[in-house]
Amino acid sequence: MSKENDAQFMRSTNHIYKSQQHNMPPRYTRPDPVKLNDYQNFVDKVTSAESNNMEDLQMVFNRLKNYSPDVNISLLMTAAIGLGSETGEFQEIVKKVLFQGKELHDQTKYHMKRELGDILWYWINACRALGLNPDDVVLENVEKLKSRYPEGEFSAFHSENRKKGDL
Numbered sequence: 001m002s003k004e005n006d007a008q009f010m011r012s013t014n015h016i017y018k019s020q021q022h023n024m025p026p027r028y029t030r031p032d033p034v035k036l037n038d039y040q041n042f043v044d045k046v047t048s049a050e051s052n053n054m055e056d057l058q059m060v061f062n063r064l065k066n067y068s069p070d071v072n073i074s075l076l077m078t079a080a081i082g083l084g085s086e087t088g089e090f091q092e093i094v095k096k097v098l099f100q101g102k103e104l105h106d107q108t109k110y111h112m113k114r115e116l117g118d119i120l121w122y123w124i125n126a127c128r129a130l131g132l133n134p135d136d137v138v139l140e141n142v143e144k145l146k147s148r149y150p151e152g153e154f155s156a157f158h159s160e161n162r163k164k165g166d167l
Helices: 003-017 036-045 054-067 073-099 106-130 134-148 156-160
Strands: none
Touching: 054 073, 073 106, 106 134
16 A cells, blocks of 8 residues: 555544454555665665775775885785685584584584684784784783773673773
8 A cells, every 4th residue: 555545544534443443453564675776776876886896996905005104905815705705615613503402422522613613813913914912912911901901701791891992
């Protein structure tokens, strides 16, 4: 039923249901269908030039090479994409165990162990790309968590109410 027909219907039946209207739930109106071509045009407008165009992306690479020569951008890209991929593979196993009946037996744990190894491999490459000592990254994480949880244990309050600058 269109909005116009809906309004007309409500006007025509208003006298019948007027005494009952205060007890009635609000009418559900079906949303307009999504027009994927319109959405595609919208997405095109809100996507960066670097995402849409190789020449623009190459300019970013050149800028990073000139202004951040100590960062290995190729290795950083490999690490970022690899971390996302391998983390997804680990999550897939956990999803199957939790929601799809996969058994959590030694073979499943071994598969998870191998995926965690792949995650670590890409994490180390991210450290290498940024010129960071992995031990320093872990120590920085410990300091961050000590600051976040001053009592030395998890607190939902402190997890949700972080100090300014606590990433």
